[in-house]
Amino acid sequence: MLALASTLVVVPFGTAAIAGAVAAPVAALIALHALAVHRTAGPALAGAATATTVASGTAAALGEPPHYVAGVALVTGGAVAVAFATGRSRRRRRAHRSALVAYRAGTSAVPRFAALAERDRLAAELHDVAAHRLTGIVVSAGAALRLNDQERTAEALRHAIDAGRQAVRELDRLTGPGERAAVAGLADIDALAAEHGVDYRRTVDAAPGSSTEAAYRVVREALTNAARYAHGAAVRVHVERGGKSGGVEQIAMSGGPDRTGGGPGLTVTITDDGGTVAVPGLGTGHGIAGLRAAVRTAGGTLSAGPEGSGWTVRAQLPPAASPAVRRRPGWRGPIALDWALVVLAIALSLGASLLSADVPDSFRGFLPAVPTVLLSGLHAVPLGWRSRAPGRGLAAVLLALVLWLACDLAGWTQPPVSDIFLVYWWVELTLAHGCGAYLTSRHSHLAPLAVAAVGGVALASGSGITGNRAAAWAVLTGMLAFPAFAAWSLGRFTARRRERLRAAAARQRKLLDRDADAAVRDQRRRIAAGLRRTAHRHARAVVAAAEAGHLETVRTEARAGLAALRELLTELRDRDGGDAPPPTVAGIAALATRYGTAVRYTGSRRPAPAVVEVAAYRVAATLMAAGVTLTVRSLDDGVELSGPAPADPGVLRRLRVMADATGGTLSTSGRDAVRVWLPEVSPSRSE
Incomplete structure (x- = not known):
């Protein structure tokens, strides 16, 4: 910013000499490019606007005529737009390279942490499911043995069998x-x-799956x-409408439960009046935590x-999150280069x-200027579709040439279309390149043919062409076909290279998933072997003893099974992952365990590009603090993270820099919540 400010101060004084008039603007463009590389989009855009203002203001201060000042503003705007866009592009490439290095260095830990997540x-399920069943058996068997009643004994045996x-x-x-249990x-x-015969009341008919689970x-x-x-x-159990989040999903739920479609929040309350300990030593000590x-x-x-005199457990669970709003990176993302080309084309x-020293004839008066301005805009604006819809963009540009030719024949425009095409047909070449790079259609090779054919018509209409204009068109079309096909072929080469990189990344991801699945299966086999030797064996023994009518053996085996489960759970929880988790969206959960942070995943989980995975991991690591909850939402167009807003402004600045490097955004709300959106930028190839 200091470099840009210094060069802009010199610009008004550099006009006194020819060398200064060239060096000062060049230095300002270099400084602006560096600003776009090293700072976020906001300051870079402000620098571009300031540079344009200084250049046009200098021209006005020197007493130049209004049309000249407007020309300076347009030309400067085009130059600074390109400097801004290329700087942003370099900033994203640097972030991408950094993310790839971190991703490749951390992926070796993916299988091990996948196994730890499965563990x-x-x-958790062993504690919730098996311990619940065995505890019920121990309690009912103990009660029947104390009462020594045949009916209670028979009931306890039936319960033990089931x-x-x-x-x-x-x-x-x-x-x-097999598959996991349904939600x-x-x-x-x-x-x-x-099943437990408690006083039960439920006043809600629908709720999100995560809340009901x-x-x-x-x-x-x-x-x-x-x-x-x-x-x-x-014991009383009440499930009622209500509930609130722990402060994370505040922004996502700002629309209210009635517009989410997933049901309201829940308040679950379980109370008892106090009683006696059924059998000492049944708990694991980890239940409430x-x-x-x-x-x-x-x-x-x-x-x-x-x-x-009793105990109360109360959970407040949030309503479904509101549907995500689809966004685009806009001027922060790769599309900025497309619109910078639009500005450059208009400027040129x-x-x-x-x-020019005199006002051009086409700008003498409002009405003569209208056709030229409109046609120039129509010829330039389609460059904004270069990466998203290059076929339509090229069609619009060629239509502009045809309309310009019609206006020429009517005598409405100056300069003629032949001059316009000769000087500015880099627009057509750029879109021909875009058709090769971003179109999947087999007919994309027609794009350079169309450029050559329409361009030949534009040149053949010029006043310098004498004789047979049809023959001139054929010759000119053949000459234009060579550079047009060269631009299209370069685009095809770029597309094939991009597809090779994507295929290599997909293969690497497939191998990584295979290794992770193997590690998960191995972890499951190890735990299964331990359970077969302990809890599983005791559970089968409980059934056998109950079928034989030996209630004391039922209680003994059930208690032994609980003890085995408690020992296994303690052993599992005492193991740690060791080094840092992999820098991926899935690795956020392992990192949260170390920070004492809870992570809520929403949306359809799917692999994201490496730059998005690493950026999401780094954002989550910056937001994490003990006792908070983060939400990681997988979207069709990227990943969104939300959580309590950090009190330190420096942390917010770091988060904004992380989001900006990927073309994303950071937003805050009045409820002290922050949301970071990391877009998955992938130009469409659908035409």
Whole structure:
């Protein structure tokens, strides 16, 4: 910024000499390019606007006529637009190279951390599912043995058979190759409450899947704990409309639950009146902590503690997030180069004409200037479609040439279209290159033919052509075909190179996924082997003893199974991942565990480009703090991260720099929340 300011100060004084009149603007453009490389888009755009203002203001201060000042503004605007766009492009390339280096260095850890994530998932499910079943067996068997009643004994045996078989099936599912269990819904909570015979009330008919799954886990753990520590107490379970997030999804839910389509939030409350400990030593000591993490991951909050003579567990779970708004990188992303070319084309066509000593005939009066201005714009604006719709852009440019030729024949425009095409047909060549680079159609080779044919018509209409104009058109078309096909071929080469890089990245991703899947399967096999030697064996023994009518053996085996589970869970939780997680979207969860942060993933999880994966990981690492919850949303056009806004302005600046390097944005809300959008920029090749 200092360099740009210094060069702009020199610009007014550099006009006194020819060397200064050239060197000062060149130095200013170099400084502006550096500003676009090293700073975010906002300061760079402000620098471009300032440079244009200084140049046109200097011309006005020197007493130049208005048309000359306008020409200076246009030409300067075109030059600074290109300097801005090329600087932004270099900034993104540097960020991309840095991300690739970090991604390649960290991908070796992907299989191991995938295995660790599977280990944590299995540990949570083992605690929630198998321990719940075995605890119920121990409690019911102990109660029947104390009462020594035949009816209660028979009931306890039947319960042991049913619950033991369910525990065996669930242990087989957890460690087998089959699919995971379906997400629990409100009907599953109804069934769970009916199974335990508690006072149950539900006043909500629909809710998001993430909230119902967390609510089910809360109810199941609370009922298990009530059976362990408040035996004989009256238990009440209420599932009601309401709920709020833990401060993360505030922006995403600003539209309100009625417009989300996914149902309202939930408030789940489980209370008991206090009771006695059924059997000492049944708990694992990790239930509430794991439950609180699960609720925070769903975006909610959990409280648990004594209330009156009993205990209360309350979870507040958020409504569904509002649908994501599709955005485009706009002038911050690669499309900035396309629109910079538009500005440059307008600057060279209109601006250069206005820089002449006398006012051009086409600009003497408002009406004569209208056709020239409109046709110049129509010839330049389609460059903005170079990477998104190059076929349509080229068609629009060629149509502009045809209209210009018609205006020439009517005597409405100056200069003639032959002069315009001869000087500015780099526009057609640029779009021919775009057709080769971004079109998948087999007919894209027609683009250079169209450029040559229409360009030949424009040149053949010139006043310098004498004799047979049809023959002249044929010769000129043949001459123009060579550079047009060269530009198109260069575009095809660029497209093939890009496809090769994408294919190589896809192969690398496939190999990485294969290694990760193998590590997950190996982790599952190891845990399955440990369970078969311990908890699984005890669960089968419970069923066998219950079928034989040996209730004391049922209780003994169930307690042994719980002890084995507790030992296995302790061993699993004591293991750490060691070094840093891989810099990917999936690696955010492992990093969050170390920071004491919860991560909520929403949207359809799919692989993103390496630059987006690494940027998302770095943004998450910057936002993380103990006790907060981050939301990572996968979108069709990128990845969005949201969380509590950092109090330190320096952290916000770093986040803005990270987002800007990928063409993304950072936004904050009045609720002290921050959202970072990282776009997945991939030019379309659909025409």
